[in-house]
Amino acid sequence: MRRLLLILWLALPLRAADIRVYAAASLTDALQEIATTYERQSGDRIRFNFGGSSVLARQIEHGAPADVFLSADEEKMNALERRGLILASTRVSVLSNTLVVVGDNIRNVHDLANARRIALAEPSSVPAGIYAREYLRKAGVWQRIAPKVVPTESVRAALAAVASGNVDAAIVYRTDALSSKRLRIAYEVPRAVGPRISYPFALVKGAKPRATRFLTYLRSPAARAVFARHGFLTL
């Protein structure tokens, strides 16, 4: 009986698998759509853990069970690669994004600097926050804005804070703003002024073999089309 169980267990990865995907919160909507199609085609089950990339990277660092990591900045992926926690050969960057400001009665960066409370993803660790801080520094208003920042665990939480009216404004990705029907984009940070945003993907060390297929699928024309429809720039 025990041997039978062992054989079954060993056989499992060859059949349908649960693939654990740790993904930046900004990818939530696009990935859920892609996963629905993929699950139907492959029979695998995709289990997501969405959050700020910094939180996810820390979890992977401590051995949380992950197969695929989709980060919102290169820095987090670099840190894991230095520790040998991802399969470097599978690393690839295929998406980009832009920052937007959401909030009422804001037309430019000076209006933003006058807002009372501004939600940002945690500006020293979460990618969206780091990008936003970089932009505000370049624009020369970071000193004025810093005391008014409400830091959140992920960019999605910053979006929710402004949607609920609990803060006056937030800096989020364009794709997040597009996902909310209630929010209007106040203004978009021009790509020339804003930071370079890129999303690296990679398999985590010890990933299930079946996870490779999903990572490949994320670069397929079908998946790219979904990302594009949600407002991502595909490279």
Added chain:
Amino acid sequence: MTSEIIFLTLRTAAVATLVIVPPGLAVAWLLARRSWRGKSLVETLVALPLVMPPVATGLILLQLFGRRGPIGGWLHSLGIDVVFTTKAVILAMAVMSFPLLVRAARVAFEEVNPRLEQIARTLGASDTRVFVTITLPLAARGIVSGMLLAFARALGEFGATILVAGNIPGETSTLSLSIYNLVQLGRDDEAFQLLAVSVVIAFGAVWLAEMTLRKTAAKP
């Protein structure tokens, strides 16, 4: 999704409660029936998770059970990772509920008349037999009520869990963690559903605990 969260929460809380029963009863019995060196130290240690900020307890657990921690490192070399897995949820719940079980069981043991245990011994019973046939049955109600309280505490565990287990859907996202996450993401409607569920479960557990205790009190 909701049922998955409820099931995960009930399962981890139940496992945590069962896991602490043997050590909890042992410690409670030693505190109730024996005097030994270092007893007050153990008493304080056991009560600590009740009074410390849960996040501080979580940080201690993270340090101990992380991959580079003294216990976690050893477990890792055996191929077992704890932090940020369901095991970590159970660990956090167990540590946070332990004091409640020990307190209830200790009071229950203390209320058993030691005379009965002595007489059982003069009738030829070994220490084990005395414990199983006299002490345990007479303390049973208090112990069960303590288990229910521990279970209710485990259901609501948040601070230690989020540090040591993270908030990973299907893996470590219990009711409390899911509620936190949903509120953060502005999905208040779903959060309220889970809130209702946790109120019902906690109410049930505490009510059962009260009922078992009341029956004891009614005994002549």
Added chain:
Amino acid sequence: MSVRIDGVVLPLAPFALEVTAELSARATAITGPSGAGKTSLLEVIAGLRKPTRGAVAIHERVVFDREQRIDVPARARRVGYVPQDDALFPHLSVRRNILYSGATMSIEDVVAVLEIEPLLERGVKHLSGGERKRVALARALLSRPEVLLLDEPLAGVDPDLRRRVLDYLVRVRDEFPIPIVYVTHDDEEAAHICDEALLLERGRVVRRVSL
């Protein structure tokens, strides 16, 4: 010689129990005012308290000897101890109480002498004071003790019932060949049951009388 107590010292507040005595009668009374150390002496014999000095033997079998580091645990001393509060197990029926020692001998004799047949299936919570005493006696007798230690068996028994319980005690004494150590503060009671009495005061035997 049923019980020999040799130079036993047990500190009690505010004095110490210091006893040397041979209890060799069929029934020996330990009398004296309350707080004289009577119950403590029974507990020393039963193995529930450890003297700091001295030795105890039951039928020439040494069960405690401080010098030789002999200390037979209570469960192996074969004493039938009936404490003042009966200490019946409240969660067990009368039958399971009296069978607790796992007696293999037939219970009929004991049940008949003490007339507890109609009580056997009852819970102990619903027994009267006199019934409780009889059940506690039966439980002690069925553990096949070498000595019966009775601590104030009539304490807490209704005055009307004292006579009847006393009769049962006499029957136990006469029907079963087990020496009795009988703690009481009532001289009349002692005279009724016992052949000899030790008067204990502040932890010491001050007089020994034949009754």
